[in-house]
Amino acid sequence: MNSWFTVKIKYTKQLDNGALKRVSEPYLIAAMTFTDAEARIYEELGTLIRGEFHVVGITRTELHDIFMYEDADAWYKVKVKYETIDADSEKTRKVTQNFLVSAGSVKEAYERIKESLSTLMVDFEIPSISVSPIVDIFPVTDDENIESSERSLEEFSATGKGGIYSAGGSDSDDEIVEEISEIKDEFNKSEE
Numbered sequence: 001m002n003s004w005f006t007v008k009i010k011y012t013k014q015l016d017n018g019a020l021k022r023v024s025e026p027y028l029i030a031a032m033t034f035t036d037a038e039a040r041i042y043e044e045l046g047t048l049i050r051g052e053f054h055v056v057g058i059t060r061t062e063l064h065d066i067f068m069y070e071d072a073d074a075w076y077k078v079k080v081k082y083e084t085i086d087a088d089s090e091k092t093r094k095v096t097q098n099f100l101v102s103a104g105s106v107k108e109a110y111e112r113i114k115e116s117l118s119t120l121m122v123d124f125e126i127p128s129i130s131v132s133p134i135v136d137i138f139p140v141t142d143d144e145n146i147e148s149s150e151r152s153l154e155e156f157s158a159t160g161k162g163g164i165y166s167a168g169g170s171d172s173d174d175e176i177v178e179e180i181s182e183i184k185d186e187f188n189k190s191e192e
Contacts, residue, residue: 002030002140004061005037009045011053024056028066028100029138034058044138064097066137067116072102075132076109080117082124100132 006026013023029044031037037058045053064080078099083092101116103109106129117124 002032004063005029005031005034006057006059006061006134007037007041007055008057009041009049009053010056011049012051025135026133027136027138028061028063028134030140034060040138062098063100066100066139067102067112068137069102069112072104072108074103075134075137076101076103076106077130077132078109078113078126079128080113080124080126082120082122084122100134100137106131 005028007029008024008026010022010024012020014020027041027045029037029040031040038055041055078101079096080099081094081096084095085092099113099116101109101112103112109129110126113126113129
């Protein structure tokens with residue numbers, strides 16, 4: 001199953017004024033393992049960065065979903081809290097999930113996350129929104145053989161929005177995988 005990893009790289013960057021500066025930048029990448037994340041970052045950035053770059057850190061990053069809008073370059077980390085009832089024990093438990101949303105300001109990030117989560121069947125609160133240092137995001141693509149049953153990109157409705165990125169591990173992803181495997185099992189039985 002895929003997860004999100006923050007990969008921090010260090011390289012020499014040419015600034016707008018022509019000066020060279022050594023910088024460290026974090027990138028978010030969907031991968032199965034730490035090794036896979038490192039291999040993918042070299043593959044993705046190999047053509048984008050001139051000269052050498054080095055991976056100086058890789059950490060697993062817990063994100064439920066990423067909402068990308070084409071009109072914004074800044075990323076905001078949004079913490080969302082809500083309560084749910086455990087079916088077995090019938091007790092309420094508090095759930096906290098982190099989302100990433102592209103926006104031009106904190107206010108716009110708040111409005112976009114409220115709009116994106118408006119279909120939730122529970123009341124939720126947003127206790128914090130902070131600017132994320134993430135430079136770019138590399139989700140799972142269809143031509144990569146990472147895990148074909150995971151959804152990598154869903155188009156928003158026709159409002160000019162970008163998409164939702166998910167690396168797997170969420171409840172909805174697990175349900176989709178279960179439904180797909182049930183369909184495949186039924187199909188295989190009918191062939192016999």
